[in-house]
Amino acid sequence: MARPGRRQTGARRTTPRRDRRVRHDGDLVAVLARTAREVEAAAARGRVTPSVRTRFQAVALLLREERARVQAAPGSDGSRAEQLKRLDGVATVLATTAVRDAGLLALLGEDAVVTDAARSLRREILRDLGVEPAPEEPAPAPAEAVPAGPDRRVVPQSVVSRQLANPFLAPDFSALPQRPARPRRLAGWELLGPLFTSFERAGAGAPACMDLPVPTSRFTPAGLELMPHQGQVVAAAAGGHRTFLLADEPGLGKTAQALLAAEAAGAHPLLVVVPNVVKTNWAREAARWTPHRRATVVQGDGETVDGFADVVVVNYEVLDRHVGWLGDFGFRGIVVDEAHFIKNKGSQRSRHVLELSARLRSLGRTPLLMALTGTPLINDVDDFRAIWQFLGWIDDDAPLGELLDALEDTGLTPADRGFSAAARQCVIDLGIVRRRKADVAADIPARRIADLPVELDGPVGRSIRAAERDLVRRMVAQYETALAARSSGTAAGEVDAELVRRVARSELKDAATGTGENVFATMRRIGRAKAGLAADYAAQLARSAGKVVFFAKHVDVMDAAEEALARQGVRYASIRGDQTPRARQASVDAFTTDPEVAVAVCSLTAAGVGLNLQVASNVVLAELSWTDAEQTQAIDRSHRIGQTEPVTAWRIIAAQTIDARVAELVDSKAGLAARALDGSDEPAGAPNDVQVEVLVALLTDALREAAGPGDLAAV
Structure with a gap:
């Protein structure tokens, strides 16, 4: 019938x-x-x-x-x-x-x-086909989804101290007035499916961005300046908006927007959940944009956590150990960076993030909840589900609170022709913010360098730091020997700058002609250690912002990066010095013309000149150059005539290693070439200038840290 x-x-x-x-x-x-x-x-x-x-x-x-x-x-x-x-x-x-x-x-x-x-x-x-499907067995929970047992959970001692220092009980909000019940015209309608579909069917280039107020710089610390598009989000938070899906393209400063939005919303203490690769950078940015706020990073079991901090940064990988005390910490806001990491609701990290959000919202407050991602959708509009649930817009079955009220106010049902567009706008108005570089090109410089510090943990990081200590000890020994051979000695506690420079030049000469552990070998080891992290970041950029140019100095670093990209299913073109001209051009053509080739993995020396790669506006520098000129040449493969968007170069820097010293010194020499071209008598910087200065800085610091000449051997 x-x-x-x-x-x-x-x-x-x-x-x-x-x-x-x-x-x-x-x-x-x-x-x-x-x-x-x-x-x-x-x-x-x-x-x-x-x-x-x-x-x-x-x-x-x-x-x-x-x-x-x-x-x-x-x-x-x-x-x-x-x-x-x-x-x-x-x-x-x-x-x-x-x-x-x-x-x-x-x-x-x-x-x-x-x-x-x-x-x-x-x-x-x-x-x-006439085949009755067999009943599906529930899929076994992945290993990641197994909750951490009581023996796995930890509570840092400083957090215990904070709890003891605050004798007040958590407030009871059960007596607060509840939202008045409304007659529900949409009761009985299935709404989540149509809501997701409304984004799938969005046509005519309709922007997915809420109306934003006039930008404010009221919360910006002295000496810093927010770009107008950043100030709009801060102004929205200051005006009372409390949920954001901040989906700006990479390079538009989402970190600063989130930190200052928390300041404007009074959302401290603030929890920030991030991938491991950007954990150090978040702590550094917190110190920069909110210098009056104490920030702490959760490492391992949290032995070094500052329990009295205003900003707590934790990475997804260790969240299972700390979710217990984090839920009791009293946060007034949560920022989730690279929020597409929680799209699989069955995963452990997704469940923990949703648990923390639900607990914070259950206290009766209106917390600041921000999901940051340049890639809100990867496979399906259903990827929105976990992010919207974190923001409190929906639960497992239906829209909640403000979103449900907004859908009711449209006067439409999913059966009506205009429901899809109206429903999409209701969600956007809750706090979706999406700007592209091309949209805010006037806000940002045409070319800029952004440093991304990373921590080298585990045996590799310890080995690199041990190698640096050996290098310093060797130079200290040379300095002491030369100092003892002098007829007129240097006053106790003073450092002979000229002698330090001679020792540094001698070490550099030995390093250039010899083998074994030296400054060049250490930098190469750092490059290999960073390769996977840099490739991961390049993959993230490629998924959210399009094509990426990836530069490295050494072949083994390029190999490691290409292996990491292949594991993630990211297609790449390889541009190296040992290629024939034909093979090299084929790789360039594949990157510039094939939309599926997302990353060009390039040799800093072989591909740093003579190539037009302006199809990409993001550059990842996995290894540092010894000169600003070489670095600039590499960036200019993308920043050249034909480029329609501002170019951002992301320098991956190993924190607390010689890598950071090299970055500082390269930047300090950056203006020499320009001044020389403008008629200055000061010569342009050369590679060995930075190399010598790095060694001078390491040796000088070691000598100054020593209590006296007799203690130098203990460095």
């Missing part, structure tokens, strides 16, 4: 979709092949929508299941081989299609999260 209200024409009958049986002659492989070709055609047109990804994943699931069934089924070897050959043909189509889109490639991974839509489509295909 047809549905009520449906018109029947002749003998044709319309039946509910769930009851239809499409005739496929029982040939599952033919259905999979046809669907795979449809996905391939969509990818070739650049139209990889969420529904296309759903079909892709459903085919991949059925392909694996059918292969396992054929291999286990009785029958002749010839028949089995023929079936497997057909399945291999479908698998080849999927594989060649996946290389066109990083999101599709991620769906082929063994750890890819299977969406509900893909499971539903899989069941529908099987039923259309």
